[in-house]
Amino acid sequence: MRVALDTSFLVYAEDINDRHRRDVARDIVCRLPRNETFLPVQVLGELFHVLTRKAKRRAEDAREAVLGWRDAFAPADTSYAALLSAMDLVVAHKLRIWDAVILATAAEANCRLLLSKDMQDGFTWRGVTVVDPFAASTHPMLDAVLSDASPE
16 A cells, blocks of 8 residues: 655654654554555755754754655645645545645545644545544554555
Protein backbone atom coordinates (compact mmCIF):
# COMPACT_ATOMS: atom_id res chain seq x y z
CA MET A 1 0.00 0.00 0.00
CA ARG A 2 1.40 3.37 -1.01
CA VAL A 3 1.86 6.00 1.69
CA ALA A 4 2.59 9.73 1.53
CA LEU A 5 4.02 11.75 4.40
CA ASP A 6 2.89 15.23 5.38
CA THR A 7 5.12 17.97 6.73
CA SER A 8 3.71 17.62 10.24
CA PHE A 9 4.87 14.01 10.37
CA LEU A 10 8.41 14.89 9.27
CA VAL A 11 8.57 17.81 11.72
CA TYR A 12 7.96 15.42 14.60
CA ALA A 13 10.46 12.92 13.18
CA GLU A 14 13.02 15.76 13.10
CA ASP A 15 12.59 16.17 16.88
CA ILE A 16 10.77 19.48 16.78
CA ASN A 17 8.02 19.96 19.37
CA ASP A 18 7.38 16.68 21.17
CA ARG A 19 9.70 13.79 22.14
CA HIS A 20 6.92 11.19 22.41
CA ARG A 21 5.69 12.01 18.91
CA ARG A 22 9.31 12.02 17.70
CA ASP A 23 9.68 8.45 18.94
CA VAL A 24 6.40 7.38 17.33
CA ALA A 25 7.32 9.05 14.03
CA ARG A 26 10.78 7.52 13.94
CA ASP A 27 9.39 4.06 14.72
CA ILE A 28 6.93 4.41 11.85
CA VAL A 29 9.66 5.68 9.49
CA CYS A 30 11.74 2.59 10.20
CA ARG A 31 8.80 0.34 9.39
CA LEU A 32 7.44 2.03 6.26
CA PRO A 33 8.04 0.25 2.94
CA ARG A 34 10.76 2.29 1.20
CA ASN A 35 9.53 1.65 -2.33
CA GLU A 36 5.90 2.46 -1.45
CA THR A 37 6.39 5.68 0.54
CA PHE A 38 6.39 9.10 -1.10
CA LEU A 39 7.18 12.68 -0.14
CA PRO A 40 5.26 15.36 -2.00
CA VAL A 41 7.77 18.02 -3.02
CA GLN A 42 5.58 20.59 -1.24
CA VAL A 43 6.34 18.71 2.00
CA LEU A 44 10.08 18.96 1.44
CA GLY A 45 9.82 22.71 0.87
CA GLU A 46 7.67 23.20 3.95
CA LEU A 47 10.08 21.10 6.02
CA PHE A 48 12.99 23.29 4.94
CA HIS A 49 11.00 26.36 5.98
CA VAL A 50 10.13 24.91 9.41
CA LEU A 51 13.70 23.79 10.04
CA THR A 52 15.17 27.19 9.22
CA ARG A 53 12.44 29.39 10.75
CA LYS A 54 10.94 27.57 13.71
CA ALA A 55 13.82 25.25 14.63
CA LYS A 56 16.41 27.94 13.80
CA ARG A 57 18.67 25.48 12.00
CA ARG A 58 21.28 26.77 9.61
CA ALA A 59 20.13 26.61 5.98
CA GLU A 60 22.95 24.16 5.22
CA ASP A 61 21.77 21.80 7.97
CA ALA A 62 18.14 22.09 6.89
CA ARG A 63 19.17 21.33 3.31
CA GLU A 64 21.00 18.19 4.48
CA ALA A 65 17.94 17.06 6.44
CA VAL A 66 15.66 17.56 3.42
CA LEU A 67 18.09 15.72 1.14
CA GLY A 68 18.24 12.90 3.67
CA TRP A 69 14.47 12.52 3.53
CA ARG A 70 14.59 12.68 -0.26
CA ASP A 71 17.15 9.86 -0.23
CA ALA A 72 14.99 7.76 2.11
CA PHE A 73 11.71 8.10 0.21
CA ALA A 74 10.82 8.98 -3.37
CA PRO A 75 9.71 12.56 -3.99
CA ALA A 76 6.35 13.09 -5.72
CA ASP A 77 6.30 16.15 -7.95
CA THR A 78 3.40 18.58 -8.00
CA SER A 79 1.76 18.70 -11.40
CA TYR A 80 -0.50 21.35 -12.83
CA ALA A 81 -3.36 18.83 -12.60
CA ALA A 82 -2.62 18.41 -8.88
CA LEU A 83 -2.78 22.18 -8.43
CA LEU A 84 -6.17 22.30 -10.16
CA SER A 85 -7.42 19.45 -7.96
CA ALA A 86 -6.06 21.24 -4.90
CA MET A 87 -8.03 24.36 -5.73
CA ASP A 88 -11.14 22.21 -6.08
CA LEU A 89 -10.40 20.73 -2.63
CA VAL A 90 -10.18 24.23 -1.17
CA VAL A 91 -13.51 25.19 -2.68
CA ALA A 92 -15.36 21.95 -1.86
CA HIS A 93 -13.81 21.00 1.48
CA LYS A 94 -12.31 24.24 2.82
CA LEU A 95 -8.77 22.81 3.06
CA ARG A 96 -5.81 25.18 3.12
CA ILE A 97 -4.23 25.35 -0.32
CA TRP A 98 -0.89 23.84 0.61
CA ASP A 99 -2.52 20.93 2.46
CA ALA A 100 -4.72 20.43 -0.59
CA VAL A 101 -1.67 20.38 -2.88
CA ILE A 102 -0.11 17.66 -0.70
CA LEU A 103 -3.29 15.59 -0.72
CA ALA A 104 -3.75 15.98 -4.49
CA THR A 105 -0.11 15.03 -5.12
CA ALA A 106 -0.53 11.95 -2.91
CA ALA A 107 -3.58 10.97 -4.97
CA GLU A 108 -1.61 11.38 -8.21
CA ALA A 109 1.08 9.08 -6.77
CA ASN A 110 -1.64 6.48 -6.15
CA CYS A 111 -1.15 6.60 -2.40
CA ARG A 112 -3.82 5.11 -0.16
CA LEU A 113 -2.62 6.82 3.03
CA LEU A 114 -1.41 10.29 3.91
CA LEU A 115 0.15 10.47 7.36
CA SER A 116 -0.64 13.87 8.84
CA LYS A 117 -1.20 15.40 12.23
CA ASP A 118 -2.61 18.60 10.74
CA MET A 119 -5.32 17.40 8.36
CA GLN A 120 -8.65 15.87 9.32
CA ASP A 121 -8.08 12.30 10.52
CA GLY A 122 -10.14 9.88 8.44
CA PHE A 123 -10.84 12.31 5.58
CA THR A 124 -10.79 10.34 2.32
CA TRP A 125 -10.48 11.87 -1.13
CA ARG A 126 -9.78 10.09 -4.43
CA GLY A 127 -8.79 6.95 -2.57
CA VAL A 128 -6.36 8.67 -0.19
CA THR A 129 -7.22 8.50 3.50
CA VAL A 130 -5.66 11.00 5.89
CA VAL A 131 -4.45 9.24 9.03
CA ASP A 132 -3.16 10.82 12.21
CA PRO A 133 -0.20 8.58 13.09
CA PHE A 134 -0.20 9.95 16.64
CA ALA A 135 -3.83 9.09 17.44
CA ALA A 136 -4.53 7.08 20.58
CA SER A 137 -5.35 4.01 18.50
CA THR A 138 -3.62 3.06 15.27
CA HIS A 139 -5.78 3.37 12.17
CA PRO A 140 -6.37 -0.10 10.63
CA MET A 141 -4.83 0.93 7.29
CA LEU A 142 -1.66 2.19 8.96
CA ASP A 143 -1.57 -0.93 11.10
CA ALA A 144 -1.77 -3.03 7.93
CA VAL A 145 1.10 -1.14 6.30
CA LEU A 146 3.29 -1.43 9.37
CA SER A 147 2.53 -5.10 9.97
CA ASP A 148 3.26 -5.95 6.33
CA ALA A 149 6.58 -4.09 6.34
CA SER A 150 9.66 -6.19 6.66
CA PRO A 151 12.18 -4.94 9.19
CA GLU A 152 15.20 -3.22 7.69
